[in-house]
Amino acid sequence: MKAFAKKQKTGLTLKKSGWNQRQRLLFWLIAAVLFLMAVCIGGMFLDEAAKTTDFSRKNIAPCLAYPFGTDWLGRNMFARTIRGLSISIVIGISAAAVSAVLAFILGVVSATMGKAADTMVTWFIDLVMGIPHMLLLILVCVACGRGLKGVILGVALTHWTSLARLIRGEVLQLKEQQYIKMARKLGKSNLYIAMKHMAPHLFPQFVVGLILLFPHAILHESGITFLGFGLSNEQPAIGIILSEAMKYMITGKWWLALFPGLMLVLTVVCFYAIGENLRKLVDPASAHK
Amino acid sequence: MKKRMLALFSAVCLTVSMAGGCISVSAAEEKKDEVIVTMPVTSEPEAGFDPAYGWGAGEHVHEPLIQSTLTITNTDLSIGMDLATDYSVSEDGLTWTVKIRDDVKFTDGEPLTAKDVAFTYNNCRDNSSVNDFSMLEEAVATDDTTVEFHLNRAFSIWPYTMAVVGIVPEHAYDENYGQNPVGSGRYIMKQWDKGQQVIFEANPDYYGEEPSMKKVTVLFMEEDAALAAAQSGTVDVAHTAASYSDMEFDGYSLFNVVTVDNRGLNLPAAPAEEKDGVVVGNDFTSDVNVRRAINIGIDRDEMIENVLNGYGTPAYSVCDKMPWYNDEAVTEYDPEEAVKILEDAGWKAGDDGIREKDGVRAELNILYPASDSVRQALAEDTKNQLTELGIAASTEGVDWDTAYSGALSQPLMWGWGAHTPMELYNIYHTMKETGTAEYSPYANETVDKYMDEALMCSDLEESYDLWKKAQWDGESGITQEGDIPWIWLCNVDHLYFVRDGLKIAEQKIHPHGHGWSIVNNVDQWSWE
Numbered sequence: 001m002k003a004f005a006k007k008q009k010t011g012l013t014l015k016k017s018g019w020n021q022r023q024r025l026l027f028w029l030i031a032a033v034l035f036l037m038a039v040c041i042g043g044m045f046l047d048e049a050a051k052t053t054d055f056s057r058k059n060i061a062p063c064l065a066y067p068f069g070t071d072w073l074g075r076n077m078f079a080r081t082i083r084g085l086s087i088s089i090v091i092g093i094s095a096a097a098v099s100a101v102l103a104f105i106l107g108v109v110s111a112t113m114g115k116a117a118d119t120m121v122t123w124f125i126d127l128v129m130g131i132p133h134m135l136l137l138i139l140v141c142v143a144c145g146r147g148l149k150g151v152i153l154g155v156a157l158t159h160w161t162s163l164a165r166l167i168r169g170e171v172l173q174l175k176e177q178q179y180i181k182m183a184r185k186l187g188k189s190n191l192y193i194a195m196k197h198m199a200p201h202l203f204p205q206f207v208v209g210l211i212l213l214f215p216h217a218i219l220h221e222s223g224i225t226f227l228g229f230g231l232s233n234e235q236p237a238i239g240i241i242l243s244e245a246m247k248y249m250i251t252g253k254w255w256l257a258l259f260p261g262l263m264l265v266l267t268v269v270c271f272y273a274i275g276e277n278l279r280k281l282v283d284p285a286s287a288h289k
Numbered sequence: 290m291k292k293r294m295l296a297l298f299s300a301v302c303l304t305v306s307m308a309g310g311c312i313s314v315s316a317a318e319e320k321k322d323e324v325i326v327t328m329p330v331t332s333e334p335e336a337g338f339d340p341a342y343g344w345g346a347g348e349h350v351h352e353p354l355i356q357s358t359l360t361i362t363n364t365d366l367s368i369g370m371d372l373a374t375d376y377s378v379s380e381d382g383l384t385w386t387v388k389i390r391d392d393v394k395f396t397d398g399e400p401l402t403a404k405d406v407a408f409t410y411n412n413c414r415d416n417s418s419v420n421d422f423s424m425l426e427e428a429v430a431t432d433d434t435t436v437e438f439h440l441n442r443a444f445s446i447w448p449y450t451m452a453v454v455g456i457v458p459e460h461a462y463d464e465n466y467g468q469n470p471v472g473s474g475r476y477i478m479k480q481w482d483k484g485q486q487v488i489f490e491a492n493p494d495y496y497g498e499e500p501s502m503k504k505v506t507v508l509f510m511e512e513d514a515a516l517a518a519a520q521s522g523t524v525d526v527a528h529t530a531a532s533y534s535d536m537e538f539d540g541y542s543l544f545n546v547v548t549v550d551n552r553g554l555n556l557p558a559a560p561a562e563e564k565d566g567v568v569v570g571n572d573f574t575s576d577v578n579v580r581r582a583i584n585i586g587i588d589r590d591e592m593i594e595n596v597l598n599g600y601g602t603p604a605y606s607v608c609d610k611m612p613w614y615n616d617e618a619v620t621e622y623d624p625e626e627a628v629k630i631l632e633d634a635g636w637k638a639g640d641d642g643i644r645e646k647d648g649v650r651a652e653l654n655i656l657y658p659a660s661d662s663v664r665q666a667l668a669e670d671t672k673n674q675l676t677e678l679g680i681a682a683s684t685e686g687v688d689w690d691t692a693y694s695g696a697l698s699q700p701l702m703w704g705w706g707a708h709t710p711m712e713l714y715n716i717y718h719t720m721k722e723t724g725t726a727e728y729s730p731y732a733n734e735t736v737d738k739y740m741d742e743a744l745m746c747s748d749l750e751e752s753y754d755l756w757k758k759a760q761w762d763g764e765s766g767i768t769q770e771g772d773i774p775w776i777w778l779c780n781v782d783h784l785y786f787v788r789d790g791l792k793i794a795e796q797k798i799h800p801h802g803h804g805w806s807i808v809n810n811v812d813q814w815s816w817e
Contacts, residue, residue, distance in 0.1 A: 053672075054673075055595035055670065072662070073666055232659060232685060232686045233665070234686050244662070247512070247513050250520075250533075251516075251536055
């Protein structure tokens, strides 16, 4: 039933747009990337505007000049939201990159360096996963002195576990493959096998895993900042914006929370879309659908 | 499906009608002698209602309600009597003799004697972590109604200390006293749900005038929750902030209390150097001309209008309107003069419009406690105003654990204001160990000398003059013409939404802290 409905739907859109699924995936992928790039570049130019306070224009509801309104210090919420998201994206990217590298190294070490290393790494993964995510994040962040550094380190050190597991499993599977065994029998070095035979298989998994880390990282960054353990509150971070907005919700200033919240969701959805679409495009099993 | 919808509908109806019923019941029961007051969450005394751990005599001074004090501060902040009937001080200022009433009983029926008084003060001296009792050598009860305080240094403002220390019963005091306090004051603590509320009931055996409010409930909540509680009609007095002051709703009106709850900036008055890994001093603000220019270059009225919605008064000192305040501190906003002072002192604008002198840029990083949105707004406004003078300012939200060390080299948005001149001493007097003032680098021997003399003084009235001279004696001091190591911006009015019909008794000028001060005289409130 479900498959049928899907088929029908695809047929319909195919007829309408004349695009196949692959093209549509590509379209959404590019759209999401463009949106995120626009936010990032916009954020770079809006740094000053996001911090400027002007008491002559405080508490203005959304209008043409201030599409997202202004807050109680007369700050332009549009500039703050874009700047906040770009900070979040930068934090997300750096944290996810560190996290992914960590995951890759540990995953490979665990799968190739023998039983003892494997036990150690899996034990470590379990340890990190066993502590509630947010709690560990707050601990690391506060221990590292909060601020940008604390948040990046906090997110990076807590998000690598699931990707590390995935890579470990993948490598273990690959090791048993005939052609790898053959290569070993032929006397190829470990490094050669890892680079020539394993890396091409791991790469798509790794990239998709990396990109799917972003939304997590961004949400956790804004979460920890919202709770007051992250960035300092003169920064226009999205968590700060939302927690400040909470205080003024009761006075009916809905725009303080609505637009930044929507934009945050949109950003996260974009990253998710990129990750999913990329997976479908590069995954051999679904590439030719 | 239909059935379920019906069930849901009837459930909703039932809930609504029940809620409606609740509201009508509470409205019908006109409470004539009860009042519900909200306070900030930070006002809840963590260590309980024990004066030794800051109840009444803590960072934010107020009357302890549950306990009696020896003296009280009147609405004009002169000293009145509570338990004391008379007090005197020896020539050398080292011995205070206080006579107390003999008709006072604790709520457990035991009489309150001079012994309890001596015990309370000795206990505070040994255990108080929040207030300074180091001047007290020993308190001795010479008979049932006389107590002698032997001090190790003269302390002329001792009556102000006596106004905030609640007397605890020696026989009923242990480490859990703060949780179940027994006192002789106007109210008895009936119930304390930690993190939520405290309920006080009037003490039926109170020796003074009978409290007209029989039951006082204090709820601890944030400002937005307090506003919601007022809007739903569940509280009688809700504390609020300037940013909510334009809210209007039926049955309540805004009540504002003038305060000495000031906000101000310290400007480190010494050049920067590193001490034990901490930067102390600031090359830019160590120039007195810079400090003078900033003091007159800031438009306080604009700040009050913009940040406080008009609910505040300009501040020129830490003790505006107090008996020990020297009004020489008042300055006029004069941006042209401010620019002229900077120009004459050699601070010339560079290519980017920011002033410079001998390679030092006119830069400030204004710190503010991150949790306080009013101070953040004041810091932002100060930054904007300083930019117009050609000073590059930035702002940074900090926690209290880093704020104190940060303030040694950069301005911090402080809040002060207390019913004792000791605050002048704490801010401007140098410390023996370091030779500079505690919170921001500053030292002036003349100022120190006047304050030392003021403390030595045997007459309170006379000491006020010396406190005034410490601020400005015609030649030297801490005002515009003097060293001006702190810039005072405004006194923040304490705002409350008060239910119509509740008459709040005349308030004395509130000190720093938006909490217990409002209920200082809750016993005299009434419903119309």
